[in-house]
Amino acid sequence: MARPVEFERPKVVNRALALFWHQGYQATSLADLLATMGIGRSSFYAAFTDKRSLFIECLDFFSARTLELLQRARAETPPVDALQSFFERNFIDAGGAAADRGHWGCMLVNTVLEMAGVDDDLSSRASRHLSDMQRVFQACLQDAGATPAQAEEPAAMLMLLNEGIRVSSRRRLPDAEHLRSIATTFRLIRSAIA
Secondary structure: OOOOOOOOHHHHHHHHHHHHHHHOOOOOOHHHHHHHHOOOHHHHHHHHOOHHHHHHHHHHHHHHHHHHHHHHHHHHOOHHHHHHHHHHOOOOOOOHHHHHHOOOOOHHHHHHHHHOOOOHHHHHHHHHHHHHHHHHHHHHHHHOOOOHHHHHHHHHHHHHHHHHHHHHHHOOOOHHHHHHHHHHHHHHHHHHHO
């Protein structure tokens, strides 16, 4: 009879998520995962089946957590401010581990780039999550007074900004460069929906 799983799933999934986010899917070995998660091989297989299944769980969790951050900001601050803070949060007053994660890019964007042509199902899954984010961008712009038609194009532009800034953050450009681009984008958005 198999032993019951003896770990807190959210904790070990969070550890795996950070490893996948930082290293990517292909560069993360099972040995890396076991060491980072602090679990044995048999517990890993009993709980997660395989590396790919765990990665999908991490990818879905990353997306849900990101959408939750956006929705919480949307409920607490004016909609365009909520969007702008979503983009700025990795480049303002980040210290220690948070500053380092700010240079990991976005797990969703990273996955689209890494897995396109390698595992199109994983790439498509990440792309669908990015589309969900774009719909929240559009909803925020509508909350700010834009019609659905007026909000569609700026929301698409924000997704391009999101993808570009997450890739450029991996280049470790100075945070001030990212903040200038974000500020310029939101000046244009505010004037477009005014």
